Amino acid sequence: MKLRSRIRYATRTMILSSAMVFSFTVYAQDAGDYQDHVLSDGKLSEQELAAVVAVAQKDLKKMTERSVEAVGDEMAASGVFPPMAWMMMRNGEIKAMKLGESGEEAPGNIKVIMYRAGLKSIARRNEIHAALIAYPGQIEKDGEQIRIMAIEHEHRLGVSGLKLIPVTLSAGEPEFGDAMSQEKPFQIFYDEKKGHS
Numbered sequence: 001m002k003l004r005s006r007i008r009y010a011t012r013t014m015i016l017s018s019a020m021v022f023s024f025t026v027y028a029q030d031a032g033d034y035q036d037h038v039l040s041d042g043k044l045s046e047q048e049l050a051a052v053v054a055v056a057q058k059d060l061k062k063m064t065e066r067s068v069e070a071v072g073d074e075m076a077a078s079g080v081f082p083p084m085a086w087m088m089m090r091n092g093e094i095k096a097m098k099l100g101e102s103g104e105e106a107p108g109n110i111k112v113i114m115y116r117a118g119l120k121s122i123a124r125r126n127e128i129h130a131a132l133i134a135y136p137g138q139i140e141k142d143g144e145q146i147r148i149m150a151i152e153h154e155h156r157l158g159v160s161g162l163k164l165i166p167v168t169l170s171a172g173e174p175e176f177g178d179a180m181s182q183e184k185p186f187q188i189f190y191d192e193k194k195g196h197s
Contacts, residue, residue, distance in 0.1 A: 052157050052158070053157070053158075053159060055157060056130070056155035056156075056157040056158065056159040057159065059088055059092075059129060059130050059155060060130060060132070060153050060155055060159060060161075062088075062094065063086055063088060063094055063130060063132045063153065064132065064151060064153065064163065066086060066094050067084065067086060067132055067134040067149075067151060068149070068165070068176060070084060070096070070134075071084070071134055071149050071167070071174070072174045072176070075167070075169060075174040076172060076173060076174060079169060079172075080136065081134075081136055081149075082108060082111065082135075082136075083108050083111040083112045083115060083133065083134065083135035083136075084096065084097075084133070084134050084135075085097040085115040085118075085119060085131070085132065085133045085134070086131070086132045087119060087122060087128040087130065087131050087132075088128055088129045088130035088131075089127070089128055089129070090126075090127065090128065090129060092129075097115060097118060097119065099111060099114055099115070099118075108135060108136070111135075112133060112135050115133045116133065116152075116187055116188065119131040119133070119188045120187065120188045120189075123154075123156070123188050123189045124189075128156075129155065129156050129157075130153065130154065130155040130156065131153065131154050131188045131189075132151060132152070132153040132154075133151070133152045133153075134149055134150065134151050135149075135150050136148070136149065136150070137149075137150045137164075139164060146166050147166070147167055147168065148164045148165060148166055148167060149164075149165045149167050149176070150162065150163070150164055150165075151163040151164075151165065151179075152184060152187075154184075154186060154187070154188045154189050155189075156189050158190075160183070160184050160185065160186045160187075160189075161181055161182065161183060161184050162181070162182045162183070162184040163179040163180070163181050163182075164179065164180045164181075164182070165177060165178075165179045165180075166178075
């Protein structure tokens with residue numbers, strides 16, 4: 001057996017052994033060990049739920065700020081912005097998601113679909129905590145077309161929403177209005193169950 005093959009075999013054996021030990025450890029714990037645990041009754045109290053939502057909102061706020069800054073830079077340079085996406089890694093780092101060469105050439109609505117699919121794939125592999133997609137759009141308010149930055153965001157902790165932020169260009173500088181928030185079904189981290197939101 002070659003050295004490289006032996007190393008792979010040894011690594012696989014160690015990983016498999018570690019997984020077996022871990023699974024036995026998990027099954028060996030009895031329910032009494034969780035008497036003081038947050039999930040001892042299988043439910044979250046209002047205070048515990050509020051703490052979970054606060055963490056998710058804090059993460060999504062950081063991501064929204066990053067996206068508004070990037071859109072502002074893009075608009076200041078060219079007057080428009082393409083769809084963009086970001087993800088919060090498990091270590092808390094926020095990274096921009098990049099499409100391949102063919103994806104960069106796609107129309108804006110196709111880019112949004114590609115970002116959703118890519119983020120869903122990464123999220124389902126448990127590699128990220130949150131995802132955000134920003135794209136340009138328009139809404140009608142009082143018979144007037146308003147240019148917006150639409151932000152779809154989701155967090156693994158159970159927060160999903162859509163923000164519509166009015167944006168204008170004044171002397172080449174972008175100005176962002178107050179966000180209008182809406183609920184949005186989960187698309188990235190979880191599948192919606194029929195009849196549930």
